[in-house]
Amino acid sequence: MKIRIIVAAGLAITMMAVPFIHENISAAKEKPVVAHEGNKQEISNKEVLKLVQQWVEKRTYIQNGGAYGEGEYKSFQLNDTFYRYLSKDIDTKKEIMDYLTESTTRSYAEKYLKDIGIIEHKKRLAQVEADGGSLLQWDQASVKYSKMQGVDRVYLVTVPVGETEEFETYSVSVHHFANKGWKINDFEIYEKANS
Incomplete structure (x- = not known):
């Protein structure tokens, strides 16, 4: 009888600890990786080239102002410089950052936008009017x-x-x-x- 009580008490304590052990294991799995x-991780030269080609495609798209729909292309003059609004799919900071960060880090995307002179005008993004050929x-x-x-x-x-x-x-x-x-x-x- 005494052995049954000890076994039952040990089993009860173990069962009470299982949720805590499970939570700790789950928390360990969700821990962010530095x-x-x-x-x-390995990356091949071929994969680097593919990543670069995706980036160049995105860069060209932005340099061209995006893909304008019919009647969407609008330009304006600001401080003696002519600008054009970007197409609707990339004319907000969130949209353009989402698009760029598919291929780049956020810090590099921010640097790139600053380097090419993207500005915000009347709540839309714009760039200096220019051809984007290469x-x-x-x-x-x-x-x-x-x-x-x-x-x-x-x-x-x-x-x-x-x-x-x-x-x-x-x-x-x-x-x-x-x-x-x-x-x-x-x-x-x-x-x-x-x-």
Whole structure:
């Protein structure tokens, strides 16, 4: 009889502890992973090139002002400079950041928008009126690993310029996030040269 009471008491204590143990295990699973821990992940040159090509596509889209619907294109003059509003799908800060951060880190997206002079005017985003064409042949680009910079990996991406013998090389920094994969954290011209 005494043994049954001891066993029953031990079983009751164990059953009461199970929810707490389960909660601690769940909490451990939900614990955020520090971004730099994810940089142990591997990325191939081919994957870097694909990421760069996605970024260039997004960059070109923004430089062109987006995809204007019929009658949507509107321009205005401000301080002796002509601007155009961006298309409706990217004409707010939230929309354009959501679009950019599919391929880039938030900090790089913010830097990019500042560098190209995106402004807010009458609650819509706008840019200086200009053509957004490029002769760079990104489909023929080559990628070479360069170095680690902090927790980012840096690659050199070399791109032919049109039908010339020239090329441009870009330094591209990529960062890995545990839940979002690889994103561009910096993208800048490295050198222009003849082949």
